[in-house]
Amino acid sequence: MPGAHATVLESDGRWRAGWARHALLPLRVFLGVTFVYAGLNKLSDPAFFSANASAPGSLVATLHAVRDNSAVPRLVDLALKNPDTIGHVIAFGELAVGLGTLVGLLSRLAALGGALISLSLWLTVSWASTPYYYSNDLPYLMAWLPLVLAGAPYLSLDALIARRRKRATAA
Numbered sequence: 001m002p003g004a005h006a007t008v009l010e011s012d013g014r015w016r017a018g019w020a021r022h023a024l025l026p027l028r029v030f031l032g033v034t035f036v037y038a039g040l041n042k043l044s045d046p047a048f049f050s051a052n053a054s055a056p057g058s059l060v061a062t063l064h065a066v067r068d069n070s071a072v073p074r075l076v077d078l079a080l081k082n083p084d085t086i087g088h089v090i091a092f093g094e095l096a097v098g099l100g101t102l103v104g105l106l107s108r109l110a111a112l113g114g115a116l117i118s119l120s121l122w123l124t125v126s127w128a129s130t131p132y133y134y135s136n137d138l139p140y141l142m143a144w145l146p147l148v149l150a151g152a153p154y155l156s157l158d159a160l161i162a163r164r165r166k167r168a169t170a171a
Helices: 002-021 025-043 059-069 073-081 083-103 107-124 137-150 157-170
Strands: none
Touching (some): 025 083, 025 107, 025 137, 073 083
């Protein structure tokens, strides 16, 4: 019966390898959906783009509220010079990052964009969170890093494009 035992182990190893290959998929789906939602939420909320510094939910109000406690006040000052443009860049950036992550197109670049958005939010909006791990932007930054490193090698447009290129060069 040693042959049967070896077959079970080989089968178990292939099963585990299959799951391991797809281990980043839940993270991709979560981050992709979250960033698409965040981008659409900002684009559909007129209060977010309000120039009124006292309007609840406006980018301007948020920037004024966090400026003095930010790790990079100059970044906040820069955003305050043209908040409408910065607001649109953030919203469309989140949307692009989320869609790229969901479909796995330019996935490492999308993940890098997500990491940079999360880093900038952590250094500005969430910096004053005490203790630091109460900040929601820091875990998002850390969640993007595996996708920056690994990309989306399975169930993605990147993988489909790579397979087509490989077939084209082999032919």
